[in-house]
Amino acid sequence: MKNVVLLTVDCLRADHMSCYGYKRETTPFIDRLAKKSLFFKNAFSNGPNTRHSVPSFLSSTYPLLFLQEINGGKFHIGRRSVAEILKNNGYATAAVHSNPYISKFYGYDRGFDYFNDFLLGQVEDEIKESRLKKIFREVVKGLKAITLHKLPHEDGKRINYEGLRWLENVDEPFFLWLHYMDVHMPYVPPNQFLEEIGVKKYSHIKKVWMGKKIDDIKMRDKIKDEEIMDYINLYDGCVRYTDNLLKEIVSKIEKRYPDTIFIITADHGEEFREHGDLSHLEKLYDELLHIPLLFYGKGIDDRIIEKPVSLISLVPTILHLLGINDNRWLQGKNVFESEEFIIAEAWREKPITAYRDLEWKFIISGSERELYNITEDGQEKFNLYDSKDGKVKEKISLFEKIIRRHITNLDKERNARNTYLQKEKVRRFVRKMRS
Numbered sequence: 001m002k003n004v005v006l007l008t009v010d011c012l013r014a015d016h017m018s019c020y021g022y023k024r025e026t027t028p029f030i031d032r033l034a035k036k037s038l039f040f041k042n043a044f045s046n047g048p049n050t051r052h053s054v055p056s057f058l059s060s061t062y063p064l065l066f067l068q069e070i071n072g073g074k075f076h077i078g079r080r081s082v083a084e085i086l087k088n089n090g091y092a093t094a095a096v097h098s099n100p101y102i103s104k105f106y107g108y109d110r111g112f113d114y115f116n117d118f119l120l121g122q123v124e125d126e127i128k129e130s131r132l133k134k135i136f137r138e139v140v141k142g143l144k145a146i147t148l149h150k151l152p153h154e155d156g157k158r159i160n161y162e163g164l165r166w167l168e169n170v171d172e173p174f175f176l177w178l179h180y181m182d183v184h185m186p187y188v189p190p191n192q193f194l195e196e197i198g199v200k201k202y203s204h205i206k207k208v209w210m211g212k213k214i215d216d217i218k219m220r221d222k223i224k225d226e227e228i229m230d231y232i233n234l235y236d237g238c239v240r241y242t243d244n245l246l247k248e249i250v251s252k253i254e255k256r257y258p259d260t261i262f263i264i265t266a267d268h269g270e271e272f273r274e275h276g277d278l279s280h281l282e283k284l285y286d287e288l289l290h291i292p293l294l295f296y297g298k299g300i301d302d303r304i305i306e307k308p309v310s311l312i313s314l315v316p317t318i319l320h321l322l323g324i325n326d327n328r329w330l331q332g333k334n335v336f337e338s339e340e341f342i343i344a345e346a347w348r349e350k351p352i353t354a355y356r357d358l359e360w361k362f363i364i365s366g367s368e369r370e371l372y373n374i375t376e377d378g379q380e381k382f383n384l385y386d387s388k389d390g391k392v393k394e395k396i397s398l399f400e401k402i403i404r405r406h407i408t409n410l411d412k413e414r415n416a417r418n419t420y421l422q423k424e425k426v427r428r429f430v431r432k433m434r435s
């Protein structure tokens with residue numbers, strides 16, 4: 001059995017990577033790897049931020065199937081994650097990352113023999129803490145960032161170190177998931193990586209201050225438009241830094257375990273005010289959805305795939321490549337059998353659903369509708385929904401139908417899942433009474 005190494009980068013938008021045509025050479029390692037990989041030019045996340053996307057891709061479940069989870073509930077109870085499926089198939093499983101949204105506290109350690117989120121009760125404490133304590137923690141965080149260069153997330157070097165350390169005592173086959181936060185704000189790349197992409201250096205204190213401004217929701221909105229380029233410079237430096245981290249981990253694991261499939265992707269992208277905001281809020285434009293995706297390893301084709309695919313296909317594709325036939329729990333199909341369009345979703349007081357194919361993007365949000373012709377308007381600026389063109393109208397009614405069908409299917413699955421959970425509850429009760 002082949003090993004699987006899943007490398008996901010938080011907030012990495014594809015169009016800021018040189019292998020996706022970016023003007024700066026931000027990803028020299030991935031560029032080279034992409035040429036030897038099954039490389040997806042049009043890959044999309046199914047949601048615009050961690051809470052929507054990660055539970056979705058780990059369990060091949062559309063983000064809006066479980067609304068309470070999006071709003072801070074436990075990880076998809078009643079569905080299986082890739083770690084559980086692989087563990088059942090004889091895999092040693094491990095995950096290393098430092099994103100609180102996908103921590104052990106929320107049940108993301110399910111199926112992993114080893115799960116290191118570096119948080120050790122921190123999420124519980126922060127949920128309970130008083131306002132005063134919160135302010136104190138923010139001050140300490142700021143001081144640590146300035147004096148000790150300590151970021152709110154673990155450095156990718158540490159992620160690599162812990163991943164490699166776990167591998168020292170493990171038998172094949174294994175499944176290792178490493179999730180990197182180095183591209184996530186605050187963007188504080190070492191200056192070396194800014195120099196490597198031909199960007200001016202920034203002092204550490206300037207980087208920390210810019211990080212504070214973008215991290216803080218109130219300060220974020222006051223960032224001036226002319227400052228955005230500085231943020232993009234730092235973001236690109238972070239991308240180059242992460243490329244280097246991926247180079248280290250892939251080359252070390254590949255050398256020792258040649259029979260390994262590597263997957264590189266991101267949970268979502270990042271917005272730089274293309275549609276009015278910074279960060280990754282609940283919107284479904286391409287800066288947030290278009291992400292990298294490649295599969296690399298022995299026996300995997302080196303091909304460029306144009307067809308649009310989404311991360312709902314990630315687990316089905318892993319299982320397909322491993323020859324594991326366990327698709328009961330999955331909503332997606334593998335990339336070779338998936339549809340020629342993708343669906344993405346977000347919850348912002350109400351559901352937002354997007355259809356995307358190679359030419360069109362159609363977004364439904366309550367009574368609002370948006371239609372963009374991606375080939376002519378890649379920036380998604382000109383809403384064609386009110387167009388009088390008969391062909392456009394035909395497209396709209398087709399996309400609307402596809403989205404409606406998708407929503408109906410989700411409703412059905414949601415009901416089935418609730419029934420399943422109710423039955424489980426009764427079964428547990430009966431077992432308890434008998435014992």
Ligand SMILES: [Zn+2]
Nearest residue numbers: 010049050267
């Ligand atoms: Zn994320």
